Amino acid sequence: xxxxxxxxxxxxxxxxxxxxxxxxxxxxxxxxxxxxxxxxxxxxxxxxxxxxxxxxxxxxxxxxxxxxxxxxxxxxxxxxxxxxxxxxxxxxxxxxxxxxxxxxxxxxxxxxxxxxxxxxxxxxxxxx
Numbered sequence: 001x002x003x004x005x006x007x008x009x010x011x012x013x014x015x016x017x018x019x020x021x022x023x024x025x026x027x028x029x030x031x032x033x034x035x036x037x038x039x040x041x042x043x044x045x046x047x048x049x050x051x052x053x054x055x056x057x058x059x060x061x062x063x064x065x066x067x068x069x070x071x072x073x074x075x076x077x078x079x080x081x082x083x084x085x086x087x088x089x090x091x092x093x094x095x096x097x098x099x100x101x102x103x104x105x106x107x108x109x110x111x112x113x114x115x116x117x118x119x120x121x122x123x124x125x126x127x128x
Contacts, residue, residue, distance in 0.1 A: 007071055007072075007073060008067055008068050008070075008071045008072060008073060008074075009073045009074065009075065011064075011074045011075060013036075013038070015075075016036060016062070016074055016075070016078055017036055018117070019075050019078055019079065019113060019117070020034060020036055020060070020078050020082060022113060022116070022117065023078070023079055023082045023109060023113065024082065026109070026112065027082070027083075027086045027109075029082075029085070029086060029089065031056050032056045032057070032058055032085070032089075033056060033057050033058070034057075034058045034059075034060060034082075034085075035058070035059050035060070036060045036061075036062065036078070037059065037060070037061050037062075038061075038062060038063070038064055039061040039062070039063060044066065045063065045066070046062070046063060046066055046067055046070065046072050046077045046080075047060060047061060047062040047063065047077040047078065047080065047081045048060070048061045048081070049061075049081040049082075049084050049085055051085050051088065053088060053089050053092060053093075056089075058085050060078065060081045060082070062074060062077055062078060062081070073110075075110065075113065075114075076106060076110050079106055079109050079110055079113065080102060080103075080106050083101075083102045083105050083106060083109065084098075084102055087101055087102060
């Protein structure tokens with residue numbers, strides 16, 4: 001089994017929004033209206049999603065400074081939050097849940113994003 005080591009990677013807001021739009025397209029969630037905000041979250045979180053599956057509106061907060069502090073990749077964080085929306089939408093649930101499913105899908109979506117958008121992918125470390 002391989003683990004992708006997500007390390008902080010400089011990203012502009014244009015690149016982060018492009019990543020989000022790409023993910024919505026790939027996940028066939030083109031009808032969703034997503035806003036992405038830079039936010040110093042009071043809790044120590046990399047990102048947070050708030051959404052309404054009835055209106056197909058979502059708001060994703062991402063804390064770039066905390067990503068840098070925790071050495072986490074902002075592209076992986078935004079994809080992680082969009083996967084929460086995707087699973088909630090497909091299961092018709094108003095709650096963010098299924099963290100194991102999100103964590104399982106995130107590396108697959110991240111790898112595809114990197115290949116399609118010529119973003120340097122982090123190294124993969126094998127786990128024994």
